[in-house]
Amino acid sequence: MLPAIAHRLVSKGRKSLARESSDGMGTNRKADNVPWWERSVIYQVYPRSFQDSDGDGVGDLAGIERRLDYLVTLGVDAIWLSPIFPSPMADFGYDVADYCGVDPLFGDLAGFDHLLAAAHARGLKLLLDFVPNHSSDRHPWFVESRSSRASPKRDWYIWRDPAPNGGPPNNWTSDMGGPAWEYDPAPGQYYLHAFLKEQPDLNWRNPEVRAAMTDVLRFWLDRGVDGFRIDVLWHIVKAEGLPDNPPNPDYRAELGEKHKVLQLNSANQPEVHEMAAAFRALADSYGERLLVGEIVLPVETLMDYYGRGAPGVHLPSNFQLIEAPWDAAALAALIAAYEAALPPGGWPNWVIGSHDYPRIAARLGEAQARIAAMLLLTLRGTPTLYQGDELGIGDVTIPPDRVRDPQDLRQPGLGLGRDRSRTPMPWVSSAFAGFSTVEPWLPLNEDWRARNVAAQEGDPRSMLALYRSLLALRRSSEALAIGDFALVPADRDVLAYERRHREERLLVALNLSSERRTLRLPTGAELLVSTRDMRPPDGSLAPDEGLVLRVLP
Ligand code: GLC
Ligand code: MG
Numbered sequence: 001m002l003p004a005i006a007h008r009l010v011s012k013g014r015k016s017l018a019r020e021s022s023d024g025m026g027t028n029r030k031a032d033n034v035p036w037w038e039r040s041v042i043y044q045v046y047p048r049s050f051q052d053s054d055g056d057g058v059g060d061l062a063g064i065e066r067r068l069d070y071l072v073t074l075g076v077d078a079i080w081l082s083p084i085f086p087s088p089m090a091d092f093g094y095d096v097a098d099y100c101g102v103d104p105l106f107g108d109l110a111g112f113d114h115l116l117a118a119a120h121a122r123g124l125k126l127l128l129d130f131v132p133n134h135s136s137d138r139h140p141w142f143v144e145s146r147s148s149r150a151s152p153k154r155d156w157y158i159w160r161d162p163a164p165n166g167g168p169p170n171n172w173t174s175d176m177g178g179p180a181w182e183y184d185p186a187p188g189q190y191y192l193h194a195f196l197k198e199q200p201d202l203n204w205r206n207p208e209v210r211a212a213m214t215d216v217l218r219f220w221l222d223r224g225v226d227g228f229r230i231d232v233l234w235h236i237v238k239a240e241g242l243p244d245n246p247p248n249p250d251y252r253a254e255l256g257e258k259h260k261v262l263q264l265n266s267a268n269q270p271e272v273h274e275m276a277a278a279f280r281a282l283a284d285s286y287g288e289r290l291l292v293g294e295i296v297l298p299v300e301t302l303m304d305y306y307g308r309g310a311p312g313v314h315l316p317s318n319f320q321l322i323e324a325p326w327d328a329a330a331l332a333a334l335i336a337a338y339e340a341a342l343p344p345g346g347w348p349n350w351v352i353g354s355h356d357y358p359r360i361a362a363r364l365g366e367a368q369a370r371i372a373a374m375l376l377l378t379l380r381g382t383p384t385l386y387q388g389d390e391l392g393i394g395d396v397t398i399p400p401d402r403v404r405d406p407q408d409l410r411q412p413g414l415g416l417g418r419d420r421s422r423t424p425m426p427w428v429s430s431a432f433a434g435f436s437t438v439e440p441w442l443p444l445n446e447d448w449r450a451r452n453v454a455a456q457e458g459d460p461r462s463m464l465a466l467y468r469s470l471l472a473l474r475r476s477s478e479a480l481a482i483g484d485f486a487l488v489p490a491d492r493d494v495l496a497y498e499r500r501h502r503e504e505r506l507l508v509a510l511n512l513s514s515e516r517r518t519l520r521l522p523t524g525a526e527l528l529v530s531t532r533d534m535r536p537p538d539g540s541l542a543p544d545e546g547l548v549l550r551v552l553p
Helices: 002-014 061-066 068-074 109-121 140-147 207-223 272-284 299-306 328-341 360-364 366-378 406-410 453-457 463-476 478-482
Strands: 042-045 078-081 125-130 181-184 189-192 227-230 290-293 349-351 382-386 484-488 494-501 504-511 525-530 546-551
Touching: 061 068, 061 109, 068 463, 109 125, 109 207, 125 207, 125 290, 207 272, 227 272, 272 290, 272 299, 299 328, 328 484, 328 494, 360 366, 366 382, 366 463, 366 494, 366 504, 366 546, 453 463, 463 478, 463 525, 478 494, 478 504
Parallel strands: 042 078, 042 382, 078 125, 125 227, 227 290, 349 382
Antiparallel strands: 181 189, 484 494, 494 504, 504 546, 525 546
């Protein structure tokens, strides 16, 4: 039903594509021949928790391959895999011991090639997670580096003598709590780790490190990957001389020790843009390969990562919706400010979930999580969906004896645990939700018997059905995929905007409250997708109702 309505729009929206140029907020400068990633929806797969195929309770590459058709039916265009490389798993793969391999837990290189070919055969792009800031402490580079002060790889990592009092060389704190320095008694020096001590920071000021990492990127680009998500890109260069960070005047213990200081000297240094430009030049030399940069910084600073002079990453991740107050006026202001801050030619992107943040449905509840889905998939820019959000998985209680996240284990009780967003995908209502044949590495969502893919596939009112309708509509609508964006004045608690491409006009109206609100309708509007029931549009929005309407000419 809904997809059928969406498909009617296809024929209309697709017919005219011509070069167009315009300026100002929320507009396209090039309306046709846009690169694939501007039209795409990215889906983040957390490989440990997507599908197990060998009965060890942990997801793997063969499992992902088995579920590719699910992703095709869902309607996404590209998959980003969190790290699959050999790793001691201190940070579940974000501690890489070999950048050019596959951890046996997940499969092997041949299995990866098979998965990539299977994805491409279905028209899906595949991105890998590139982790340049730090390796594992078991990486042969670090093993060599720590072997002696005279090691040829000593300077590949960041080693410093103790402070005069014998303590760490400066006041930097680790994002995972505690000092960012670990003392290594043998050579009597400290090494820097922005995250766990098992994740020593590489020295990006060393040209040999840059060359080695270029080889890593080439290794995967030559195999045919469509790009990378770059882990903590803004961290890779530190201020020369490693000066102390200023103390954070707003620090409270509940925030975690990461926030004791402001990361002014330990991250976001001007030289990072040279590194990003080099990644980009390399990606461009392979044709249309996408770079998504993980950057958690305020909007103005984030924009620098599109490139200062030379192009930087294509998409500096925009995490604002994850922490923004769920309030129509605040969201409207945030969206307008983001659109206005974009550099010329900078393509927007939006995120509402990842393996690092609480689930959107846990934060907002199911009714507003449906609104969030509609928002994410109708804003201008490339959306990234996180696995399981399309089922509306909410908060999952992780019993204390099953906590695995090092961030939680190191700073318990602060609510910093990420396991609750990393639980296995529930596929069916039978044993272990079809994820595995044994107890999975993390518990399933408590409501998995009812909240799973099979159950939602049979229910036209499910979250999954809503996601599919929105994705089908987006795929068929030039206005949603690449059209202009403009906010529309609306009733209190209502976020409304128009997407427009040539003669195609769509109105999106989202009621962020649980009360009825009015909606000023243009004359002639056809309802395409609703977060609630399909109905003839009138001058109102039901509680928690979000609508996508076609404005008739
Ligand atoms: C990124 C990852 C996170 C990881 C950290 C260190 O933020 O998303 O999961 O712990 O980098 O690599
Ligand atoms: Mg497995």
